[in-house]
Each structure stands twice: as structure tokens, then as C-alpha cells.
Amino acid sequence: MVSLKPEIRIGFYVCHCGHNIASMVDCADVAAYVGQLPGVVLARDYKYMCSDPGQELIQKDIAEFGLNRVVVASCSPLLHEHTFRAAVAAGGLNPFLFHMVNIREHASWVHTDRAAATAKAKVLARAAIRRAALARELPQRQIPINPGVLVVGGGIAGIHAALTLAEAGKHVWLIEREASIGGHMAKFDKTFPTLDCAACILTPKMSAVGAHPNITLWSHSDVVQVDGYVGNYTVKVRRRPRYVNEELCTGCQECIGNCIYKEPKFPDEFNEGLGKRKPIHIPFPQATPQVVLIDPQVCLNFKRGVLTDRCKKTCVEACGDRKAIDFTQKEETKEIQVGAIIVATGFKPFDVRRVPQYGYGTYPNVYTALEVERLVNASGPTAGEIVLRDGRRPSAIAIIHCVGSRDKKTNRWCSRVCCMYSMKLAHLLKEHSGAELYNFYIDIRAPGKGYEEFYDKLNEEGVHFIRGRVGEVTDWAMIPEEEGKLVIRVEDTLAGVVRRIPVDMVVLATGLEPHADAQAVRRLFNMSCGTEGFFLERHPKLAPVSTFTDGVYIAGCCQGPRDIPDTVAQAGAAAAEALALIDRGHILQEPNTAHVLADCSGCKSCLPLCPYTAIGFDEATHQAVINEALCKGCGTCVAACPSGSIGQHLFEDDEVFSEIEGLLTADPEPTPALAATP
Amino acid sequence: MKFAYFPGCSLKGLGRAYEESLLPVMRHLGLELEELDDWNCCGATAYMAVDEAKACVLAARNLALAERSGRDQLLAPCAACYLVLNKTKHYFHDYPAMKATIDRALAAVDLAYAGDTAVRHPLDVLVNDVGLDAIRQKVVRPLRGLKVATYYGCQLVRPYATFDDPYNPVTMDRLVEALGATVVRYPLKTKCCGGSLTGTVPEAGIRMVYILLNEARKRGADCLATVCPLCQFNLDAYHAQVRSEYGDVIVPTVYFTQLMGLAFGLPEKQLGLHRAAVPLRWRPPVPEVAHA
Numbered sequence: 001m002v003s004l005k006p007e008i009r010i011g012f013y014v015c016h017c018g019h020n021i022a023s024m025v026d027c028a029d030v031a032a033y034v035g036q037l038p039g040v041v042l043a044r045d046y047k048y049m050c051s052d053p054g055q056e057l058i059q060k061d062i063a064e065f066g067l068n069r070v071v072v073a074s075c076s077p078l079l080h081e082h083t084f085r086a087a088v089a090a091g092g093l094n095p096f097l098f099h100m101v102n103i104r105e106h107a108s109w110v111h112t113d114r115a116a117a118t119a120k121a122k123v124l125a126r127a128a129i130r131r132a133a134l135a136r137e138l139p140q141r142q143i144p145i146n147p148g149v150l151v152v153g154g155g156i157a158g159i160h161a162a163l164t165l166a167e168a169g170k171h172v173w174l175i176e177r178e179a180s181i182g183g184h185m186a187k188f189d190k191t192f193p194t195l196d197c198a199a200c201i202l203t204p205k206m207s208a209v210g211a212h213p214n215i216t217l218w219s220h221s222d223v224v225q226v227d228g229y230v231g232n233y234t235v236k237v238r239r240r241p242r243y244v245n246e247e248l249c250t251g252c253q254e255c256i257g258n259c260i261y262k263e264p265k266f267p268d269e270f271n272e273g274l275g276k277r278k279p280i281h282i283p284f285p286q287a288t289p290q291v292v293l294i295d296p297q298v299c300l301n302f303k304r305g306v307l308t309d310r311c312k313k314t315c316v317e318a319c320g321d322r323k324a325i326d327f328t329q330k331e332e333t334k335e336i337q338v339g340a341i342i343v344a345t346g347f348k349p350f351d352v353r354r355v356p357q358y359g360y361g362t363y364p365n366v367y368t369a370l371e372v373e374r375l376v377n378a379s380g381p382t383a384g385e386i387v388l389r390d391g392r393r394p395s396a397i398a399i400i401h402c403v404g405s406r407d408k409k410t411n412r413w414c415s416r417v418c419c420m421y422s423m424k425l426a427h428l429l430k431e432h433s434g435a436e437l438y439n440f441y442i443d444i445r446a447p448g449k450g451y452e453e454f455y456d457k458l459n460e461e462g463v464h465f466i467r468g469r470v471g472e473v474t475d476w477a478m479i480p481e482e483e484g485k486l487v488i489r490v491e492d493t494l495a496g497v498v499r500r501i502p503v504d505m506v507v508l509a510t511g512l513e514p515h516a517d518a519q520a521v522r523r524l525f526n527m528s529c530g531t532e533g534f535f536l537e538r539h540p541k542l543a544p545v546s547t548f549t550d551g552v553y554i555a556g557c558c559q560g561p562r563d564i565p566d567t568v569a570q571a572g573a574a575a576a577e578a579l580a581l582i583d584r585g586h587i588l589q590e591p592n593t594a595h596v597l598a599d600c601s602g603c604k605s606c607l608p609l610c611p612y613t614a615i616g617f618d619e620a621t622h623q624a625v626i627n628e629a630l631c632k633g634c635g636t637c638v639a640a641c642p643s644g645s646i647g648q649h650l651f652e653d654d655e656v657f658s659e660i661e662g663l664l665t666a667d668p669e670p671t672p673a674l675a676a677t678p
Numbered sequence: 679m680k681f682a683y684f685p686g687c688s689l690k691g692l693g694r695a696y697e698e699s700l701l702p703v704m705r706h707l708g709l710e711l712e713e714l715d716d717w718n719c720c721g722a723t724a725y726m727a728v729d730e731a732k733a734c735v736l737a738a739r740n741l742a743l744a745e746r747s748g749r750d751q752l753l754a755p756c757a758a759c760y761l762v763l764n765k766t767k768h769y770f771h772d773y774p775a776m777k778a779t780i781d782r783a784l785a786a787v788d789l790a791y792a793g794d795t796a797v798r799h800p801l802d803v804l805v806n807d808v809g810l811d812a813i814r815q816k817v818v819r820p821l822r823g824l825k826v827a828t829y830y831g832c833q834l835v836r837p838y839a840t841f842d843d844p845y846n847p848v849t850m851d852r853l854v855e856a857l858g859a860t861v862v863r864y865p866l867k868t869k870c871c872g873g874s875l876t877g878t879v880p881e882a883g884i885r886m887v888y889i890l891l892n893e894a895r896k897r898g899a900d901c902l903a904t905v906c907p908l909c910q911f912n913l914d915a916y917h918a919q920v921r922s923e924y925g926d927v928i929v930p931t932v933y934f935t936q937l938m939g940l941a942f943g944l945p946e947k948q949l950g951l952h953r954a955a956v957p958l959r960w961r962p963p964v965p966e967v968a969h970a
């Protein structure tokens with residue numbers, strides 16, 4: 001056991017956290033127990049330590065009792081370590097003379113036996129007291145923040161965040177994977193519930209992004225590496241070749257007209273494969289940036305992606321003096337420095353082939369909702385006419401809700417927007433085709449401003465709503481009226497009958513899912529994912545756009561399904577959080593860095609281990625040297641040093657060992673039986 | 679590969695043609711089946727509905743016998759046996775009370791069940807263990823020109839979708855295609871065959887049989903291929919009743935193993951094709967032999 005120096009004067013506080021702790025831990029008993037431990041000058045229990053009076057209590061006690069260490073037993077340090085360090089500093093002590101112990105998540109919330117939970121709280125507190133006794137004063141370094149911001153994903157979330165930051169004078173790098181920004185919203189015809197034209201409200205923002213002096217837009221690009229820490233991130237971006245020089249291309253598109261392929265021949269991604277495009281193309285008329293690109297998989301001048309120079313290159317001729325087409329363009333990696341990052345990578349629609357009973361891929365007239373967004377769109381493949389894949393025009397249309405949502409076999413969550421977009425599509429399809437419309441739903445979820453009213457309007461328009469999860473879509477006809485139709489088999493749970501409803505067209509209201517590469521992106525930015533795979537916010541109520549990594553924020557559907565109004569609100573919030581961080585100008589670095597002790601033998605085994613290349617070697621002294629500015633406090637070198645010659649601030653060996661002793665000491669007092677006696 | 683083999687009552691009775699065709703086909707592919715010694719009823723049909731625990735005990739005895747035989751895989755060709763044996767295994771693992779009942783009953787006859795035996799269906803073994811390539815190699819008379827509606831019935835993939843999709847199973851489709859036949863798209867492939875309704879509520883049962891046969895005919899199928907003796911029986915035995923209710927819908931129903939036997943060129947007598955009320959008359963074309 002480490003003997004305590006006489007001057008150690010510890011103040012101990014145990015928090016009730018209302019009933020959160022007090023209902024399962026006898027706080028007064030814990031205080032009484034800790035009060036008699038060596039070095040403890042005073043021990044109190046208090047209802048809410050994080051409240052202003054709680055914090056003032058600490059400050060007052062420091063002055064009155066000459067405390068030089070403070071230990072608070074309460075919730076997770078993640079929540080309030082910062083609060084109490086600040087309180088201790090306000091009381092005149094170095095903030096690192098404070099130690100926090102978690103008896104809520106680690107004791108009261110996870111146990112059901114009050115006596116045992118109380119005993120455990122005492123042991124945890126005892127360990128903390130031992131550790132605090134050895135705590136040292138540490139200086140805190142100020143590090144300047146880089147004012148640039150990286151925004152990843154150019155959907156409406158990324159666009160709105162980028163513009164907000166750019167307007168506030170910050171430089172933004174907007175990285176978009178596809179050839180154009182716009183995300184899903186760019187594909188819609190109208191938006192619910194107001195039915196305003198999606199392009200009319202989105203494209204002005206897109207061109208504002210393209211033109212803004214404070215925004216560097218890199219489309220057709222991926223973030224491949226992120227290093228550094230809050231305020232100072234170094235990001236590597238891979239710019240894939242589009243075989244067209246962005247600076248030189250004017251967006252005139254004469255090359256497209258003159259492509260050797262007279263007719264568009266290849267499935268057009270932007271139109272969900274419903275239309276065709278040429279090898280040289282622009283995703284859609286309002287694409288931003290207004291720059292064409294060449295698909296090397298199908299361009300005649302390439303063979304499966306490899307340059308061959310086989311084509312007559314009529315596109316190059318058409319481009320003429322502009323000389324924008326460059327078949328030799330190579331992939332480039334750029335490096336940028338930013339202080340904050342906003343991840344706004346959006347969602348992926350559910351893959352409807354996972355529910356084979358709905359016949360997508362088997363019956364040509366079964367569509368996904370996103371395909372129908374293009375079909376009803378005036379700039380879509382049919383110019384807004386509802387012409388089916390087999391050339392027919394529908395007289396009855398079914399919309400099946402909750403495909404890949406609220407379903408234990410696929411995704412359990414509600415995708416939040418499908419009821420509303422299904423009703424939007426019902427309205428538009430009826431308007432464009434005059435067909436009878438049937439919505440098959442489980443519950444109608446219309447909880448937004450003007451949303452329930454929109455539902456009412458649809459009912460008035462004569463759109464049918466049938467409650468029941470559809471069993472299957474089949475071409476098995478039982479009566480002549482069903483011949484040649486798609487039959488919806490469903491239990492109508494309001495009427496209590498099984499129905500067969502023949503239609504010509506089926507729309508699957510696909511749910512929203514995390515991207516297939518969400519795990520890779522999560523690792524790239526050191527974020528977490530919830531069980532469904534969407535990125536996890538720091539706190540579901542109080543920190544909805546922050547992540548567990550400082551300086552990394554999330555916005556839009558990458559955090560969970562939501563509609564455009566909520567996405568924009570969240571993007572604004574993420575931009576504001578990033579601004580608040582940047583405008584602080586500097587951050588205080590946690591002084592948890594490693595340091596080399598005098599007895600380093602110079603074996604160099606730590607050098608290659610450091611993930612941040614923070615360790616150098618001093619040839620003169622023949623010892624390792626740690627660059628504190630680069631060290632992130634991961635502790636790898638500390639553990640690896642064969643002679644134990646690397647220490648780490650806040651985690652010194654004697655502190656940690658003493659804490660462990662505190663946990664393991666065979667002290668009879670905190671056993672449940674004793675704790676229960678008055 | 680060696681398997682313990684549980685024929686169940688059907689394959690010794692009404693469904694004889696299934697066993698008759700299964701055994702030579704499996705032998706032809708080098709698979710050995712060792713019939714369980716002293717097997718009993720699998721526990722399916724009425725038992726399950728009346729007393730689930732007793733039904734599971736019956737099934738468990740067969741599982742225990744399989745374990746005792748030293749084989750770790752039990753082949754159950756009848757879809758009903760396959761389901762009950764699998765269900766019992768699930769119950770045994772999931773419900774301690776059921777496990778206790780089974781343990782007690784088995785102990786009374788000096789048997790024990792550890793819960794390890796894998797219950798397999800021949801379709802699964804053929805496609806996933808033997809493999810379509812090995813099967814293709816054995817095809818000497820490809821079923822070229824035969825249009826088949828693959829009919830899985832309700833029990834093979836539900837509720838335990840062990841080897842195929844419960845809504846849209848395709849294993850038999852792939853197998854039948856490997857034999858050289860054409861699969862017609864048959865959206866009723868997992869619908870009910872009428873089960874015991876053909877006996878208890880004939881109007882309902884016959885209607886279901888009619889729907890299945892009629893849809894197969896409309897889609898141009900020369901035959902239905904099935905994996906279950908009860909499906910085969912219902913679809914084969916009630917043509918007269920279907921005719922008097924709805925008019926003639928003559929489509930033969932065969933076991934998938936019979937199609938395999940035909941494609942492998944096994945002697946027809948071995949395949950039990952003659953046992954059906956509406957037998958399949960179609961025969962694969964004899965391959966032309968090139969003369970030097």
C-alpha cells in the first residue's frame with residue numbers, strides 16, 4: 001500500500017441523482033464509509049451534484065476545509081466529468097486533482113439488490129479515493145482549431161450544412177461520391193405535404209453550392225483516410241477520374257450529342273435504370289457541378305475500364321478547342337486540413353428483392369417508390385407519363401406500405417417517410433393517370449405539420465386505404481377479371497376478410513436503410529452505429545448531431561430515417577455546432593500524453609508501434625522522445641515498453657495500481673451483510 | 679456419405695413410389711441410406727393437433743434411434759416427417775419443459791436423445807451436399823422438352839426455412855433444370871395441397887386441388903413435381919372429383935426423385951411411375967448416338 005502524504009485532503013461527494021442512484025444505493029451509508037478512509041477530510045451525500053448548488057458546495061468546501069483533492073461518485077464521466085472539473089477549477093484547484101467514479105451505470109442501474117449495490121459503490125469509491133490521493137497537477141495545452149470544415153455527402157443535409165457554414169465565412173470542402181450533388185431529393189418530382197416542386201426548391205441551393213467562393217466541391221470522390229483529432233483533422237480524399245477536366249468543361253454537352261453511340265444505350269442510374277444514357281453523360285440537367293463524365297466500363301475508347309484508343313473520339317472533336325476531354329486522367333489523392341467534420345451520407349433504399357413475395361424482378365409492372373418518383377417526374381424517362389414497362393397504361397395501381405419497415409424478418413424500424421411519400425405518389429399517380437389508387441397500410445403515420453391534413457385530402461380525392469400487410473403479389477388469376485393483372489392478396493383487417501384486388505401496377509414503398517458501407521464509414525470517422533446500423537448520436541435527446549468523437553457531427557438520414565424538413569433542421573444544427581467549436585478558436589487538450597522516463601534504454605521498440613508517429617529518437621541521449629502535440633494518449637507505447645520506462649499523465653502506474661488495490665483490498669466493511677447493519 | 683434413413687409410414691404405403699425412386703437415385707449418386715431399426719410414427723398430422731407433447735415424444739424416439747445408430751444425419755423424405763422431426767428438435771432445445779417430458783419418456787424405454795442429429799431433406803442433401811455438377815454428370819437422358827411446375831407444398835420450407843426461402847423456394851427448380859427440364863413459373867409453389875381436407879371437408883379440399891392443377895395446366899406444365907407424399911396423393915387421387923366439380927384438369931404429379939431416375943436412365947420399373955392414378959407418360963428422348 002502506498003502511504004499517504006500528510007498533506008492529502010480529499011473531499012468526497014456521493015450524488016443521489018434523484019432516485020437514479022439513491023433508490024438502489026444507500027448514499028448516506030456510502031458517505032459515512034468513505035468519510036473514515038485515510039486522507040478523506042469530508043464526505044457528503046447530495047441530491048444533485050451536477051446542479052449549481054452542488055457545484056457551489058464543492059467550491060465552498062475547497063476554501064473552507066482546505067481540500068486539495070475532490071472525488072465525486074455519480075454518473076458516467078462522459079456526462080459530467082467536464083462539469084466537475086470546471087467546478088474544481090473554479091474553487092482554485094488544478095482540475096486534474098479531481099476524480100470521478102461511476103456508481104450509476106456501474107452500480108445502481110444494473111443491480112437489483114440494494115445491499116450489494118451499496119457495497120459495490122463503496123468499493124468503487126474506495127478505489128477512486130486511493131487513486132485521487134496520488135493525482136498530480138497537470139497543465140492543459142491550448143491547441144488552435146483549423147477553421148475549415150469537411151462535409152461528407154451532398155444530399156440536402158450536406159448541401160444545407162455546407163451553405164450555412166460557407167455563409168458564416170468558413171471554408172467548406174464538400175465531398176460527394178456520385179457525379180453530382182443533390183442526393184435522393186434531386187430525383188423527386190414533388191415533396192409532401194405541400195407538393196412543392198422538388199427541383200424548384202433544391203436546384204437553387206445546388207447552384208449556390210457550385211458557385212460559393214467558400215465551398216470546394218469535389219464530386220465523384222471518396223474520403224479514404226482521416227487522421228488527427230478535434231480541431232485538427234488531416235483528411236485524404238480520392239478523386240476518381242471522370243475523364244473530363246472539370247476546369248475546362250463548360251457543361252455545353254455538345255460531346256454527348258456527338259458521341260459515337262447515336263442513341264443512349266446504357267441504364268441510366270439517375271433514372272433508376274428506367275431510362276438510358278450514353279457512355280459520356282451528365283446525370284441530370286441541373287447536375288452540380290455542370291461537368292460531364294465518361295463511364296469507362298462502356299465507353300468504346302476503353303475496354304472494361306482500360307484505355308484502348310479504339311474509338312474515333314467524336315466527343316473530343318465536338319469539344320474542340322475547349323479540350324476538356326482527357327482519356328488519360330488518373331485517380332488523384334488530395335490532402336486537406338479541417339477542424340470539424342459533418343457526415344451527411346444519407347440512406348439507401350431497402351432492397352425489395354429481399355421480399356420475393358412482392359414479385360419485384362418477376363413481374364415487370366412492380367416498381368420501387370424511387371422508380372415511380374422518376375416515372376411521375378416531368379424530366380423523367382417518360383416525361384411524367386405513367387407508361388408501364390410493358391407499354392401499358394394502368395387503370396388500377398396498388399401501393400404497398402412498409403416494405404422493409406416494421407417487419408421482424410427484414411427491418412424492424414418505421415422508416416418514417418413512407419406513409420407520407422406513398423400518399424404523395426398516390427396523389428401524383430392519380431393525377432397523371434386517372435387510375436384507381438389502393439394504399440395497403442399497417443398504420444398511417446402522418447405526424448407532422450400539415451401531414452394529417454394531407455391524409456384527409458387524399459381520402460377526399462377518393463384514394464382507397466386498405467389496412468393490412470399484403471401477403472403477396474401474384475399473377476395467379478382465379479376469375480376472368482383477374483386475367484393479365486397483378487393480384488394483391490391481403491387480409492383487410494378492418495373488414496375482417498381476405499381480399500384479392502387486381503391491379504395493373506404495384507408500387508413498393510421501400511423503407512430507408514443504412515448504406516452498405518456504413519460500417520466502413522463509421523470506422524473512417526471513428527463513430528458508432530446503433531443496432532440498426534445508422535450512425536449513433538452522442539445523446540438521443542440532448543446531443544442529437546454530435547458523435548462520440550469530438551469535432552465529428554452527423555446530419556440527415558445517415559443518423560436515421562427522416563423527412564426533408566427534419567433533415568434540414570438537423571443539418572442546420574450540425575453546422576451551428578461546428579461553428580461553435582471553430583469560433584472558440586482553440587481547444588484544451590486532455591493532458592493524457594505519454595512521457596519517457598529517465599531510465600529509457602533506447603531499445604526503440606516503441607517507435608514503430610505509435611499509430612500517430614509521435615515518438616522520435618534522440619541520438620545524443622540515445623533515448624526515445626515523445627512529441628506531446630502528436631501524442632493522443634492511446635497508451636500503446638506505455639504498455640509495450642519492455643523496461644517500463646514510459647509513463648502516461650493521468651494514468652501513472654502508481655495511480656492505477658493504487659486504484660486496483662482499492663478495488664481488491666480485503667476490507668471487511670463493504671460486504672453486503674455489514675453494509676445492511678445500521 | 680452415409681445417412682440414417684427415416685421412411686415414415688407414407689413411403690411404405692401410399693407413397694411407395696417415392697421410396698422406390700429415392701433409393702436407386704441415392705445409390706446411383708453414391709449415397710448410402712441405412713433405414714432406422716424399429717422406427718415408429720413420426721408424430722405428424724392429428725397427433726400434433728391433439729397432444730403436442732405426445733407427438734414430440736413420438737418424434738423424439740426416432741431421433742434417439744438415429745443417434746444410437748451412430749449417424750449424425752437423419753434423412754426424412756416426407757415433408758410432414760421432416761417438419762415434425764425438425765420441430766421436435768427445436769422444441770427440445772427451446773423449451774425446458776418439453777425437453778423434460780421427452781427425456782422422461784425416452785428414459786422409460788432406455789433411450790436418450792442429446793439433440794444433435796441433423797434432420798435433412800433429400801432435396802437439400804442432393805443440391806447442397808452432392809451438388810448440381812455431380813448430378814448433371816449422371817444425366818444420360820436429359821429431360822429436354824419437359825415442362826415442370828415445381829411444387830414444394832407448405833411444410834418443407836415453413837416455418838423452418840432451413841435451406842431455402844420460405845416464400846419463394848428455388849432448390850427444386852435448380853435441380854429440375856439441372857436434369858434438362860424446363861421449369862414453368864408457378865406462383866402457387868408453396869400453397870396448401872388441401873392436406874387432410876380432401877378427406878374431412880371435401881368441397882374445400884377438392885377446390886384447392888383444382889386450383890393447383892388448373893394453374894399448372896394454364897401455365898403449360900406437363901407435370902407437377904413434388905417432395906411430399908400427401909401432396910402427391912391429393913394431386914393425383916382426386917382427378918375424378920375435380921372433373922365432376924370443375925371439369926377435367928389432367929396434369930400428372932410426380933416425385934422429384936422419379937424425374938431424377940428418368941434423367942439418370944434408371945430402369946423405369948424401379949421408379950414406381952406406374953403407381954400413379956394419372957401417370958406421367960412422357961419419356962425423355964433417347965439421345966442420338968453418333969455413328970463413326
Ligand SMILES: Cc1cc2nc3c(=O)[nH]c(=O)nc-3n(C[C@H](O)[C@H](O)[C@H](O)COP(=O)(O)OP(=O)(O)OC[C@H]3O[C@@H](n4cnc5c(N)ncnc54)[C@H](O)[C@@H]3O)c2cc1C
Nearest residue numbers: 153155156157177183184191192345346347556557563564
Ligand atoms: C421514395 C422516397 C420519396 C421521398 N419523398 C419525400 C418527400 O416528398 N418529402 C420529404 O420531406 N422527404 C421525402 N423523402 C425522404 C428524403 O429522401 C430524405 O429526407 C432526404 O433525402 C435525406 O437527405 P440526406 O441528405 O440525409 O440523404 P440523401 O438524400 O441520401 O443524400 C446523401 C448523399 O450522400 C452521398 N454519399 C453517401 N455515402 C457517401 C460517402 N461515403 N461519401 C461521400 N458521399 C456519400 C450520396 O451519394 C448522396 O448524395 C423520400 C424518400 C424516399 C425514399
